[in-house]
Every structure is written in structure tokens, then in C-alpha cells.
Amino acid sequence: MKLSRRAFLQTATLAGTGLAIRFHLPAAADAASPVFFEPNAYLRITPNNVVTLWVTRSEMGQGVRTSLPAVLADELEVDLARVKLEQAMPGVRFKGIRLRTSGSGSSSGTFLALRRAAASAREMLVSAAAEKWGVDRASCRAQSGSVVHLSSGRKLTYGELAERASRQSAPGDPPLKNSHDFRFVGKSLKRVDGPAIVRGQALYGIDIRVPGMLVAMVERCPFLGGKVATFNGSKALAIPGVRHVVPVKSGISTGVAVVAETTWSALKGREALSVQWEEGPNTDFDSDRFAQSLRTALTQEGYPIRRHGSADKLLATATKRLEAVYDFPFQAHAPLETMNCIADVHRDGCEVWAPSQTPETAQTDIVKMLGLPPETVKVHTTLMGGGFGRRLFVDYVHEAVEISKAVSKPIQVVWTRTDDTRHGFFHPASVNQLAAGFAADGHILAWVHKCVGSPLSMFGLPTEEEKKDLQRYAKEGSPWGAFDNPYNFRAMKVDYVSVDNPVPTGSWRAVEYPATVFARESFIDEIAHFLGKDPLQLRIDLLQPGDILDLGDQKIDRRRMIRVLEAVREKSGWSNPLARDAQNRRWGRGLAINIYHAGSYIAQVAEVSVARDLSDLRVHRIVCVVDCGLAINPAGLEGQAESGITWGLSATLHGKIDFRGGRAVQGTYGDFRVMRMNEMPVIETHILPSDARPGGFGEHPVPPVAPAVANAVCAAVGKRVRKLPITPAELSS
Amino acid sequence: MPTFVLTINGRSRRVTADPEMPLLWVLRDLLRMTGTKYGCGVGVCGACTVHENNAAVRSCQIPLSKAAGKSYTTIEGLSPDGGHPCQKAWIDEDVAQCGYCQPGMIMAAAALLTQTTNPTDQQIDAVMSDLVCRCGTYQRIRRAIHLAARQGRKA
Numbered sequence: 001m002k003l004s005r006r007a008f009l010q011t012a013t014l015a016g017t018g019l020a021i022r023f024h025l026p027a028a029a030d031a032a033s034p035v036f037f038e039p040n041a042y043l044r045i046t047p048n049n050v051v052t053l054w055v056t057r058s059e060m061g062q063g064v065r066t067s068l069p070a071v072l073a074d075e076l077e078v079d080l081a082r083v084k085l086e087q088a089m090p091g092v093r094f095k096g097i098r099l100r101t102s103g104s105g106s107s108s109g110t111f112l113a114l115r116r117a118a119a120s121a122r123e124m125l126v127s128a129a130a131e132k133w134g135v136d137r138a139s140c141r142a143q144s145g146s147v148v149h150l151s152s153g154r155k156l157t158y159g160e161l162a163e164r165a166s167r168q169s170a171p172g173d174p175p176l177k178n179s180h181d182f183r184f185v186g187k188s189l190k191r192v193d194g195p196a197i198v199r200g201q202a203l204y205g206i207d208i209r210v211p212g213m214l215v216a217m218v219e220r221c222p223f224l225g226g227k228v229a230t231f232n233g234s235k236a237l238a239i240p241g242v243r244h245v246v247p248v249k250s251g252i253s254t255g256v257a258v259v260a261e262t263t264w265s266a267l268k269g270r271e272a273l274s275v276q277w278e279e280g281p282n283t284d285f286d287s288d289r290f291a292q293s294l295r296t297a298l299t300q301e302g303y304p305i306r307r308h309g310s311a312d313k314l315l316a317t318a319t320k321r322l323e324a325v326y327d328f329p330f331q332a333h334a335p336l337e338t339m340n341c342i343a344d345v346h347r348d349g350c351e352v353w354a355p356s357q358t359p360e361t362a363q364t365d366i367v368k369m370l371g372l373p374p375e376t377v378k379v380h381t382t383l384m385g386g387g388f389g390r391r392l393f394v395d396y397v398h399e400a401v402e403i404s405k406a407v408s409k410p411i412q413v414v415w416t417r418t419d420d421t422r423h424g425f426f427h428p429a430s431v432n433q434l435a436a437g438f439a440a441d442g443h444i445l446a447w448v449h450k451c452v453g454s455p456l457s458m459f460g461l462p463t464e465e466e467k468k469d470l471q472r473y474a475k476e477g478s479p480w481g482a483f484d485n486p487y488n489f490r491a492m493k494v495d496y497v498s499v500d501n502p503v504p505t506g507s508w509r510a511v512e513y514p515a516t517v518f519a520r521e522s523f524i525d526e527i528a529h530f531l532g533k534d535p536l537q538l539r540i541d542l543l544q545p546g547d548i549l550d551l552g553d554q555k556i557d558r559r560r561m562i563r564v565l566e567a568v569r570e571k572s573g574w575s576n577p578l579a580r581d582a583q584n585r586r587w588g589r590g591l592a593i594n595i596y597h598a599g600s601y602i603a604q605v606a607e608v609s610v611a612r613d614l615s616d617l618r619v620h621r622i623v624c625v626v627d628c629g630l631a632i633n634p635a636g637l638e639g640q641a642e643s644g645i646t647w648g649l650s651a652t653l654h655g656k657i658d659f660r661g662g663r664a665v666q667g668t669y670g671d672f673r674v675m676r677m678n679e680m681p682v683i684e685t686h687i688l689p690s691d692a693r694p695g696g697f698g699e700h701p702v703p704p705v706a707p708a709v710a711n712a713v714c715a716a717v718g719k720r721v722r723k724l725p726i727t728p729a730e731l732s733s
Numbered sequence: 734m735p736t737f738v739l740t741i742n743g744r745s746r747r748v749t750a751d752p753e754m755p756l757l758w759v760l761r762d763l764l765r766m767t768g769t770k771y772g773c774g775v776g777v778c779g780a781c782t783v784h785e786n787n788a789a790v791r792s793c794q795i796p797l798s799k800a801a802g803k804s805y806t807t808i809e810g811l812s813p814d815g816g817h818p819c820q821k822a823w824i825d826e827d828v829a830q831c832g833y834c835q836p837g838m839i840m841a842a843a844a845l846l847t848q849t850t851n852p853t854d855q856q857i858d859a860v861m862s863d864l865v866c867r868c869g870t871y872q873r874i875r876r877a878i879h880l881a882a883r884q885g886r887k888a
Contacts, residue, residue: 061831061868190827197832198820200768200808207767262762264754336772336833336867385833386867417773646869669865670777677871678858
């Protein structure tokens, strides 16, 4: 079908939303060339009645390709099965629309904008039908992909109305459907890509093939801050299938690329490379010593993050005091699909296929790298085998573009597992110190929290200025979990001390929450033990009077948190204590909570058992209760809860990255262990019904896991664990 | 380079390549069958699991020279239409998140069910704990295997 050219763009702002949407309208709708209805960037309806949704976030397992069609179908009034999916690409069409997938915002952050876009389209289709029939538009209704004239029963499909609808003006503030009328939103939907996945037909970045493509493997400098001194590629070039050996400078670590006909020949070629490294200034960097230096920095005056009352004075004069320090190690993302990217730098521009959480950054960077006009740089976002924050960095895209340019061919850069584990943007190690002062009656007078770590930049390495700019850091509500502490204390002091390190660090699932919430929720448990109070009831008491905690951009509803706590009390059987001795092991329950950016509320109860000789810890059950506002796809949320909890368990029981001599030590799933099936607890997820705005969820289940487990360990054996991971050595130390 | 003949999904394939090239890359790079995934290359994650005579094997650990003359089934050939009880159960239990590990998981589970038609949780653990899912879909994988076992018995 020939489509008429979209000849002009008209920009309109939907009243009250600040959401700018462009309307692509045909210049002239001559009868010879049928037009499609494309009222905004999100959707298109063609005369043959196909509805296409552009998915504006990357699919990495969180289910955005399943949830967004439900949102569109509901608000547009079309059957879900009719919605076809396209992946949004950076460019003029999506200007002003965020494509970056981060902060657990794929569904929650798109929800309202997509509803408005779909509602606007629906209203224009109704207007088109009314105009065609010459009737009042109030007598027409959109339903199941058609507009119906109620009194006469006349009916036109959206496809039949597409051309006329494209000539309607967009309503400024289209009415949104009442949430009680949703047909798809709020119902459990199975993953759209499921059938392709189980047949091996789902294409991830690493599965894409383009004609004439070669495969590149990069030998990267193993030393933090080191670089290539010299290299000799002659032996590599002698390996059959190896075509080029070129230096690479644009990635996270500089290196030498071997470009070959197959992945295997690239690997063999890389083994045959001879490279001398300039080891750089960090060869004495050691993560154990760094952990010590974080503790040493606790004596430094911190930057004020959140303060009220005279916390220091009240702490100093308190009748009783409690203090504890908690350690969190460096962590890797280790998604199952390693980093990879195809780049084809050609005469007329550059085309890239990237499993990326941030295609717009990829495009902007390529434009800068190659000095090309943006419209000649095409970035395709592929499915990805896990993102978890690692793919917010586009270092592997840089590499692919640089190599393709150097060899003038399309290439796919593929990282090995070890490359992926050792050359990441790691979650930074940190130390959290907590102190509380009590009145004689046990009332908490003061809460003092000092965080020591390395400030994160979410979307790239922080610049030197950013590292020092703690004002910006605090202003953005960091560190998460310490700043947005929901409890009500008479006096409070939260400070931050920044300690620089040479490790590239970045956002890791739940970003700053895992470390700070481990400390905060463990310490609350310590207080409960200290005061002889029930840890669940103590939390409810500390959330009184159940008001709104106003932290500027964040308004925490303590009532919602209390409701979740009451629910977890019931669902976990909290009031019926476990038998402490059974099966020759000690058993215990632990609780932890968190609030994700004031939008989602969660509580988890972990049940563990510990061998009597402390040689072995098992997590048997985790009960998870959430209120994350309206659940767009409850089945998806349940999956995300299981996923986030498993992620949290990997970090709690196994995960850490060590640095020795300025090099990352762990390399595969053999030494960077993640949870396996035989270690898994039963996970029970309960989603509380809510009409509140959808909150983020992908990261939300991670932070409470470690403290819930640590608190359960303490309940079981009386041993307080303040350092992750909880290895058998840590348990019996 | 020598030429080898092996059978993939019932079809005889001639491959001219380095005898050391692992079956994984033969499948992915030479035969353009990308359903079998690369996860670690050292046999610790199971993403590359295929069948050799109905038994689950790691294709990243089998050099082409050893694969020659043998017959393999990959995820693409597990069923003609996605109708294997495991594939159906994986959909029914909505197992996949990112989905990258799932072809390997399904191949391992299908081989398990061939040998043990009604596996216990312990028997499932014994086989499936050798595979990694970073998204943490293990609970659903377990349910799907039990479901597939029930469906398989009915069939």
C-alpha cells in the first residue's frame, strides 16, 4: 500500500500534562493514496485496520511489551490481539519522549502519557464518525476497534475512519477512561514474547545478523585505569578467519580488537594476540583495603543529606545508645546475554543494533563520535537478555562503532562472560553507620545515619565535578533509602561522606537502596531486639501517626506502608512464631520494608534455617506484600517480585566482586555465584489492590531481601550479620 | 579446513570449519540457528543446552570434531510447532522474563522428562541447578516442569 508522505509536523501540547505530542498529518489526502491515521508518536492506524503501537522503552524482561499494549488497547477501545508492536527508535518522531529504560519506570512512567495519546486518538476517531454520519458525536461510542452510532446501530471500523480521523483536530484534554472500566489493565496477561522465546525464535542483540557482518572480540586492559602500551597482531592475523586487528579506545577499557569471520575465529585470534599493558596508577587497588578506608572515613564530617532536630546533642545525652556499621561489597550485573552490539558505519551514516536501555544516548554519542547528522544515525533497540542497569551504559556501542569504522564493514562486537564480569560498571562498595539514642522509657530520641561511598551517576561515569558536587547528590534525594527513610524520629541526621575509587561504578538493580536499606532495616531490627519489642510492631509505631511525610519531590504515605505491614503480618503468619529448633537446625523469621521513591510500598518476611554449627544457611520462604498503586499487569508484577527477590538473594548469599592488584578477580558464574534452583525459597507474592498511580516495581523487591534474611538469621541463632554476602565464613566469624 | 557431517534436527549438515570450533558456534555462526544461546562458554550456565540422543549436553563444550557423525536436536527442532509439553507448560506458567536462558532451560527439562517422566522436586533440582537464570524464574520453571510432566502423562 502506498502511503502519502507525511508533509508537515504540527506540535500541540495536551492541556494540563505538559506532554508535547506531535501530530503527523498528511498534507493532502487525495483519494488515490490512502492515508494512515497517526495522531502522535505512539500509534498508527492504517485503512486495513491494523493498529500499531510504538513501544517507547526497551524490553529486558520487565514486560513492557506486554503491559503497554494493554494500556493502549484499553484507552483506544480496541481488542488487545489487534495491537501490533514496533520498537521506538531515537529520532525526530520521539523527540521529547523518553526512551531510556531506568528507575523502574517502563510501565509506570509511560502509563499516563500513553493513555492520553490513545484517548486523544479515540476522540478523533469518534469525531470522524460523527462527521461522516452527520450526527452529534455524543451519540457515538468507540468500542472494540469501531465507532458505533448508538441509536441507528451504524458502525465503522477504525481502519475505515483512519483517513477522516487524520483530518480532525486533536482534543486538548481528552477524557480518560474510568479505571473501573478497564478491560485489560489490571488483568493478568501472559508475556507477549513467550511463544517466540520457547521456540528459540526471539531475537536478542547477540542473535541479530546483518549481511557481510564480521565478529569482533576485544582484549581489554585488565588494570583499572590502565591502557594498551603496544600490541602485535601478526599471530592473530595468521589464525584462519581472522581479517583485522585494530586498537579500540572508546570503551570502558582500551584494548585491541580481533575482527574475524566467526565468533570462534575471533576468540582464537584474541588468544593469539600479543599485548603489553601500561598498567596505570591503580595497581595497588584492593577491595578489602578499600572497605577499610571506607570505615576510616566514618570519622570525617559528612555532607548534610537530611536533618531535623538536634540529633547529635540528643544522641550524646541519651540514657542509652546503640550503634552499628554495615558493609556492602562491589557487585556485578552479570546479565545472561553478555554485552554486544552491531555497528555498520557506512558511506551515508551509521546503523546500529544494540541491546540497550538507552538508545538515545547511543545515538547522541555516535553522532558525536562520527560527526554525522543525527538523521543518518539509526539505532535499533533489540530484545535483551537482562539489563539490570548495566545496559544504561553504551561503552559497547562505542566499541562497535569504532571498530566498524576502522574496518569499513558491519561488525558485531561480542563480549565473553569474563569480559562482561570484569569490565562492568560495578555497584560501588559502601559502608553505612547507624546510631540511635533512647530515653529512659525506650523512646527513640535521635537517629544518626552516616553513609560512606562513592556517589553514583546513573547514566555515565560521574565527572570529577559531579563526584564532588554532593549538593546535587543530596538534592536528587540520594542516597536512596537513607534520604527517604520513612520513619518518624524526633531528631534525625543523615550525612554522606564521599570516598573516591578507581572502579567504574553505575546503577545496579535498585541502585543505592540495597546497601542503605540493608543497614537501615537491620538496625531497626537491632533496636527492636535492644528494646525487647516486636520488630513489626516497632515499625508500625515508628510510622505513626500514619501521615504524609513531605520530602519535597517525594510525598511518602505512611498509611500505605502501615497497611502493607499489617498485610504481611497476616500473610506470613508473623503472630505464630516458628519452632526455633527443628530438623536439627535453628529457624527464624525476619522482616524488612522499603518504599520506592514514595510510589511503591513493600514488606518482606524471610524464613531461614541455620545448621547448628553455623556451616550452612538456607532461605526457605519469602512472603512479599506490595502496594505499588494500580497494578497494570499483576502477573508481570508477580514475576518481577520473584525476580527481584532472587536478585536480592544472590547478593545476600553469594555476590561480590573483589579487586586485587587493580584487577577484578571474579570472571564467570563459577566464581561470581548467583542463585541456583536448589537454593530457592518459596516466594509468595501478595499485591494489595490500589487505585493510586502506578509506582515503579522492577527494582522494588530487591532492597528488603538482605535485611529480611539477616534479621531472620539473628532470630534463628542470635548472630547479627552486618556484612554481605552472608557466606558460611561470615556466619561463623 | 576439514569438512564434517552432522545431523541437526533430523537434517544432515556439512560444515567446513576448525575441528575445535564448539558446536555452539557451529550452530549460531555457521548454520545461523541462534535459538541456542551463549551464556558463559565454559559449561557453567546451561544456556547452550541441546540434545544428543535425547540427553542434554552443553554445546559450548563439544568441539565440532566430536560432534561429527552425531545427531543433535536444538530448541528449533524440539517440536515442529512449539507443541512440546515443556514449551506449552512454559507458556501456561508464564515462565520467561528476559527469556534468554529459557531455550537452554527447556532443553534441559525436556531431557529430564524423557528419563524421568514424573520427577520429584529433588530430581528437578539435581538437573536444573546446573543452569543459570539471572532473572530468577526458577519457581516458575519448577512449576512448568511439573505441569509438563502431568501433560506428558496424559498424552
